[in-house]
Amino acid sequence: MKISGVKKITNCKYLNLFSIHYKDRVDCEKEWIFASRSKELNPLEKDYTIPDAVVIVPFHMQEKKLVMIKEFRVALGGYQYGFPAGLIDKGETIEQAGKRELFEETGLTLKRVLQKSPSIFSSSGLTDESISLLFVECEGSPSSRFNETSEEIEVIMLSRDQAKDILYHPGIKFDVKSWIVLNNFVSQGVIIDVR
Incomplete structure (x- = not known):
């Protein structure tokens, strides 16, 4: 699995939606949408050792x-x-x-x-x-x-x-x-x- 890009979809105060584009095990392009409390443009860069x-x-x-x-x-x-x-x-x-x-x-x-x-x-x-x-x-x-x-x-x-x-x-x-x-x-x- 390899992540190729992250896009912030919403801009709300406490919770936002993000779209992640990635390639699966057989190199097929996929998209996943998830919610995050992150205020950053790329929530994957946040420090997950500090809980929300x-x-x-x-x-x-x-x-x-x-x-x-x-x-x-x-x-x-x-x-x-x-x-x-x-x-x-x-x-x-x-x-x-x-x-x-x-x-x-x-x-x-x-x-x-x-x-x-x-x-x-x-x-x-x-x-x-x-x-x-x-x-x-x-x-x-x-x-x-x-x-x-x-x-x-x-x-x-x-x-x-x-x-x-x-x-x-x-x-x-x-x-x-x-x-x-x-x-x-x-x-x-x-x-x-x-x-």
């Missing part, structure tokens, strides 16, 4: 429950179960962004980082967006009063049994990362093995 966003996987220390959010997602035309998340601001560390986003979306306070993933990609057939998963312990009382007006978020705290009840519910839409973590929580009772 952080996804926070919070465990409430006092309640001994996994914290999820039920959020309206325009592209789905309805609600999706997932974890607090957001873009990392310029000059901000993953941990700083995680602390800020956790508070903004849930009203909860990050107390301890358990584990941080490297930059990972959840849908590389459609986008080059990279995220870091931040597994944390948190405390406080859930609140949605800090949500932006463009967000509609409900904080949900789940015990292992409650998580088991919703894991295969046909009416619930899950973010892929969230379903995997929730499944792990149901089967092992922990969000991450920190041994």
Whole structure:
């Protein structure tokens, strides 16, 4: 495979479409269109070790429950179960962004980082967006009063049994990362093995 050119198709604030021309294994010309958060003319030149966003996987220390959010997602035309998340601001560390986003979306306070993933990609057939998963312990009382007006978020705290009840519910839409973590929580009772 050999990339021969990249063209920016749109010029939007948070997300753009790019067209990549390339040759496949048998030297046949192909085109692929994908979305990117890159502001550059060639997103393939960006530093993929620095993630675009952080996804926070919070465990409430006092309640001994996994914290999820039920959020309206325009592209789905309805609600999706997932974890607090957001873009990392310029000059901000993953941990700083995680602390800020956790508070903004849930009203909860990050107390301890358990584990941080490297930059990972959840849908590389459609986008080059990279995220870091931040597994944390948190405390406080859930609140949605800090949500932006463009967000509609409900904080949900789940015990292992409650998580088991919703894991295969046909009416619930899950973010892929969230379903995997929730499944792990149901089967092992922990969000991450920190041994």
